[in-house]
Amino acid sequence: MGTFDIALLLSGQYHDWLLRGLVLSLQIAATTWVLAVPLAIVIALLRLAPLAALRAAGTVYVEGIRNVPLLAHLLFWYFGAPELLPEGLKQWLYAGNVEVVSAVVALTLYTAAYMAEDIRSGIRAIPVVQFEAARALGFGFLATMRRVILPQALRVTVPPLISQTLNLWKDTSIATVIGVAELMYQAAKVESATFRSAEAFAFATAAYLTVSLAITGLAAWYHHHYPARTA
Amino acid sequence: MIELVQTYWVYFLVGQYPNGPLGGLALTVLLAALALVLALPLGVVLGLARISPFRTIRWPVTVIVYVVRGVPLLMVIFWAYFFLPSVTGHKTEQFSTMLIALVLFDGVYLAEIVRAGILGIPRGQFECARSLGLGYWRTMRLVILPQALRHMLPSLVNQFVATIKETSLGYIIGLTEVSFIAAQINTQVFTRAPEVYGLLALTYFVLCFGLSRVAYGLEQRLVRGSPVRPAASTVTAVQSLKAPA
Numbered sequence: 001m002g003t004f005d006i007a008l009l010l011s012g013q014y015h016d017w018l019l020r021g022l023v024l025s026l027q028i029a030a031t032t033w034v035l036a037v038p039l040a041i042v043i044a045l046l047r048l049a050p051l052a053a054l055r056a057a058g059t060v061y062v063e064g065i066r067n068v069p070l071l072a073h074l075l076f077w078y079f080g081a082p083e084l085l086p087e088g089l090k091q092w093l094y095a096g097n098v099e100v101v102s103a104v105v106a107l108t109l110y111t112a113a114y115m116a117e118d119i120r121s122g123i124r125a126i127p128v129v130q131f132e133a134a135r136a137l138g139f140g141f142l143a144t145m146r147r148v149i150l151p152q153a154l155r156v157t158v159p160p161l162i163s164q165t166l167n168l169w170k171d172t173s174i175a176t177v178i179g180v181a182e183l184m185y186q187a188a189k190v191e192s193a194t195f196r197s198a199e200a201f202a203f204a205t206a207a208y209l210t211v212s213l214a215i216t217g218l219a220a221w222y223h224h225h226y227p228a229r230t231a
Numbered sequence: 232m233i234e235l236v237q238t239y240w241v242y243f244l245v246g247q248y249p250n251g252p253l254g255g256l257a258l259t260v261l262l263a264a265l266a267l268v269l270a271l272p273l274g275v276v277l278g279l280a281r282i283s284p285f286r287t288i289r290w291p292v293t294v295i296v297y298v299v300r301g302v303p304l305l306m307v308i309f310w311a312y313f314f315l316p317s318v319t320g321h322k323t324e325q326f327s328t329m330l331i332a333l334v335l336f337d338g339v340y341l342a343e344i345v346r347a348g349i350l351g352i353p354r355g356q357f358e359c360a361r362s363l364g365l366g367y368w369r370t371m372r373l374v375i376l377p378q379a380l381r382h383m384l385p386s387l388v389n390q391f392v393a394t395i396k397e398t399s400l401g402y403i404i405g406l407t408e409v410s411f412i413a414a415q416i417n418t419q420v421f422t423r424a425p426e427v428y429g430l431l432a433l434t435y436f437v438l439c440f441g442l443s444r445v446a447y448g449l450e451q452r453l454v455r456g457s458p459v460r461p462a463a464s465t466v467t468a469v470q471s472l473k474a475p476a
Contacts, residue, residue, distance in 0.1 A: 064436060067435065067439035068436050070396075072432045080429065184303070188309070204309075212302070
């Protein structure tokens with residue numbers, strides 16, 4: 001193995017590979033986040049809806065997704081799901097970057113299930129009289145949620161959502177199994193091209209850790225500046 | 232789909248066993264159970280170290296916990312896969328590699344569960360035990376840990392579910408657990424990918440959902456029949472520890 005060659009990481013071809021992987025990982029995480037948060041809000045509202053059928057749909061989604069490992073989701077969305085599409089759409093998908101699309105779909109559905117539960121418990125932390133007062137004043141279910149409950153629930157919900165964002169960041173690494181050229185994939189590629197596993201993995205570890213600590217720091221900052229108010 | 236199940240169910244459940252190494256769903260469950268059993272003592276030690284009165288013990292362990300929680304499990308597996316051979320001198324097989332990575336990773340997560348469990352025992356219990364003349368270790372072993380572990384039971388079952396899901400990453404280093412077997416079946420039948428992976432997902436679902444119901448049942452029983460109620464803050468502290476992917 002020899003000495004640790006830091007120059008390998010600071011410039012040159014392998015540096016570019018790793019950096020490109022890091023950028024793609026960040027892009028996947030950001031895209032997934034933007035798609036997952038609205039989906040999670042919808043599912044959380046389904047879970048709290050006045051209609052039993054809507055609540056059941058929400059529960060089936062959350063339990064169905066959370067009890068299956070992300071790897072199985074990725075395998076299904078990459079190898080399985082495209083086969084079910086009509087021929088024309090399938091050709092179009094395979095012509096583009098099907099790995100990244102599958103990864104974003106799987107990650108979005110997976111992350112949204114976890115985020116939905118955090119949002120739901122945030123909403124449930126708001127005393128039910130708030131809801132009743134708003135309804136008594138003539139707001140409908142959605143208007144009550146939007147104007148009364150959600151703004152208050154936000155403070156309680158943001159810290160667990162940040163911790164889900166951290167999980168999402170770490171989960172992007174699993175996309176390597178379907179050949180998405182993200183950070184973990186590039187680290188393995190550099191490793192097999194140079195046999196310098198220590199350097200390649202040190203770069204990936206440092207990158208994952210830096211982003212994770214930044215997210216953890218953000219959570220601490222939020223907790224300090226916007227502590228949850230207990231009613 | 233029926234004939235797919237009929238042809239491959241034995242392979243799916245146990246891999247090539249009796250004619251080869253154990254694999255499939257049996258290996259998944261075995262690996263997860265073994266990892267959790269071995270991670271528990273590590274978790275208790277790390278958890279105690281995290282709340283140790285000595286900062287020379289507390290700080291290094293806190294750093295380890297933050298580092299391991301800040302990187303993906305896959306990263307831990309890769310380090311184990313490429314570095315264990317260079318440390319031990321001979322090639323480590325996939326099962327031990329995966330087991331070591333899981334024990335380390337789970338140990339760190341369990342440490343946080345243990346820590347929350349201990350902090351949830353009212354302080355009076357600790358003070359009583361000390362004033363009765365028990366030392367720190369005997370207080371922990373005879374008074375605090377038995378109560379804390381009882382409150383942690385639902386979290387432990389949830390951690391088992393998380394560990395079962397984590398074993399799927401063995402696929403990447405070629406461990407013949409159930410996801411790997413599903414991929415093998417998929418290459419053999421080739422045109423049935425949605426069904427094969429749908430069945431894989433269904434298998435995980437039945438296993439994990441069943442176990443999480445067990446955890447829920449335990450939680451309900453604990454709430455009803457607990458001699459010492461955990462402080463409200465612990466329940467939230469334990470619940471806020473999200474299981475890793």
